[in-house]
Amino acid sequence: MTATLGVLGGMGPAATAEFLRLLALRVPARTDQEHPRIVLLSEPSVPDRTDALLAGEDTPLRPIREGLRTLVGWGADLLAVPCNTAHVFIDRISAQLPVPVVHIVDATLRAARRASPAGAWLTATTGTVTSGLYQERAASLGYPLLVPDEPLQHRIHRAASLVKANRTPEGGEEFADAVSLLWRRDRRPVVTACTELPIAYTAAGLPPESTVSSLDALATACAEELYRAAAPLRIAV
Numbered sequence: 001m002t003a004t005l006g007v008l009g010g011m012g013p014a015a016t017a018e019f020l021r022l023l024a025l026r027v028p029a030r031t032d033q034e035h036p037r038i039v040l041l042s043e044p045s046v047p048d049r050t051d052a053l054l055a056g057e058d059t060p061l062r063p064i065r066e067g068l069r070t071l072v073g074w075g076a077d078l079l080a081v082p083c084n085t086a087h088v089f090i091d092r093i094s095a096q097l098p099v100p101v102v103h104i105v106d107a108t109l110r111a112a113r114r115a116s117p118a119g120a121w122l123t124a125t126t127g128t129v130t131s132g133l134y135q136e137r138a139a140s141l142g143y144p145l146l147v148p149d150e151p152l153q154h155r156i157h158r159a160a161s162l163v164k165a166n167r168t169p170e171g172g173e174e175f176a177d178a179v180s181l182l183w184r185r186d187r188r189p190v191v192t193a194c195t196e197l198p199i200a201y202t203a204a205g206l207p208p209e210s211t212v213s214s215l216d217a218l219a220t221a222c223a224e225e226l227y228r229a230a231a232p233l234r235i236a237v
Contacts, residue, residue, distance in 0.1 A: 002226045004037040006076025006099075008067045010044035011083035012164045015195035015215060019082035022219035028227055036226045039074045043067050049085035050127030050157070061089045065096075072099055080104075080222050082195045084134075084214055085127045105137055107221035108193060108214040112143065115212050116189045119144030121182050123175075124193035126157045134193055146186060152178050156197070163196035163203075171196070172203025179206060 005023075009016030020038070029035045046067070047059040064086055068079055079101045081090060087105055094101050112120050122134050122145045129135075129147060138145040148156060155178040162171030175197065179190055191212045192198045198213035 002036045003077035004039060004075050005222060005226060006068070006071030006074065006079045007038060007040045008043065008064065008071060008079065008081045008086075009040055009083075010042040011046055011049070011081070011086055012196060013042060013044060014163060014166075014168075014199060015082050016040075016042055018199060019080075019195065019215050019219055022216050023222055026216075026219045026223040028223070037075075039071055039076055041067050041071055041074075046086070049083070049088065050125045050130075053085070053088060053127040053131055058089065058092075060086065061092065064089050065093050068093075068097055068101075072097070078102065078222070078225055080218060082215060082218060084108075084193050084195060085125050085131075088127070088131045088133055091133075102218060102221050102225055104195075104214055104218045105133055105193075108191060108212060108217040109134070109137055109141060109143060111217040111220070112189070112191050112212045113141065118188065119146065120189045120191045120212060121146045121148070121179075121186070122193055123148065123156045123179070123182075123190050123197055125160055126153055128193060129153060134191075145191070146182075146188060148178070148182060152181055156194075159200045160194045160196040163199050168199060168203050171200040172205070175200040176204035176206060179204070 046063045049060050052059050077099055084104055155174055159171045159175035189210050189212055192201050193214050195215050198215045201211050
């Protein structure tokens with residue numbers, strides 16, 4: 001029997017729905033009964049993570065911590081958060097949690113290193129880029145991550161915001177324009193390190209072999225962890 005996965009979603013809702021879809025595709029299940037038990041808390045009221053980081057505030061920290069602890073109380077043995085920027089705050093509290101978190105950044109960089117050992121472009125929210133969350137982990141692995149300049153970063157962040165606003169076709173157009181400019185400079189794959197950006201990438205009709213999706217990487221890592229062993233992952237309460 002697999003462990004129970006707790007998903008703290010709502011950051012944003014479309015990305016959470018896409019994560020669950022991808023997870024269902026990645027698990028080695030042949031029947032309903034072989035899929036993992038999932039408890040979901042979709043909490044869209046968590047304050048904007050980028051706004052908080054740029055203002056030097058920690059307003060998302062408490063609701064993220066409370067949401068994760070609620071999932072543990074609901075029986076989660078393993079936690080996942082399909083929001084990259086939220087992991088800046090999760091890194092501050094992960095040691096306080098009684099069950100492990102599947103870290104989206106680690107999962108995405110593993111996938112990127114397999115797909116493109118020579119490096120990739122980092123596309124993410126301005127909060128994620130400014131925090132250095134990906135750059136620091138990539139540097140520790142010796143993995144080259146190229147970072148867009150400020151005007152392109154603004155357009156990439158806007159593409160993610162358009163997906164959050166249910167304006168996905170516009171988000172796809174904005175992202176396609178930004179990616180085309182990145183590829184004029186260096187034709188390396190694009191790491192979509194904001195969970196709205198894989199949705200924008202697909203809407204843009206960009207080549208699927210030229211991206212590494214943080215949503216897909218997280219879904220794959222969760223499936224691997226859930227089915228690695230039948231023993232529960234809970235370590236303390």
